Amino acid sequence: MNKPWYVYLVRAANGSLYCGISDNPARRFLAHQKGQGARYFSTSPAVALVYVEAWPDKTKALQQERLVKKLRKSAKEALVASWSGLSPCDA
Template sequence: MDWAVYLLRCSDGTLYCGVTRDVERRLAEHNGLRAGGAKYTMSRRPVELVAAVPASDRAEALRLELRVKRMRRADKLAFFTRGVPAAETSG
């Protein structure tokens, strides 16, 4: 997997979506185990990985991330946990 779009569940129950080339490293950063992470997750630790889906390149990952961020919460969870195509969840 070259690039991935990942979904995190924060300690307050909110969701965070992002893209990366290394999901495990990024999860460690969001949890404060390594330098980096996002301001959003900093105050919502610990975070847990819901799932990650592969993308062929950075451009595809960023397009998918944008589509996911526009989804409703239930649709995001369905997309990542059941593999429902994003086209079926938009609406």
């Protein structure tokens, strides 16, 4: 059985949203806060993990990440607003 992968959104200090995938979004967010793992946060630090969705494997997560990255900011903000804040990685 494959382990789940996650598509996540992180809010940067400038209000922008960064989309990525990880098998552990909480750990990945901590790395982003330390300035590791993505040059994106070198100009505006990561401040909050604002959206997480689970996918059955890395391939599916990558496909979803591509779709989310193509969304307008308003659609990404709608995803953020819809998120309960709970994910399987919190359990």
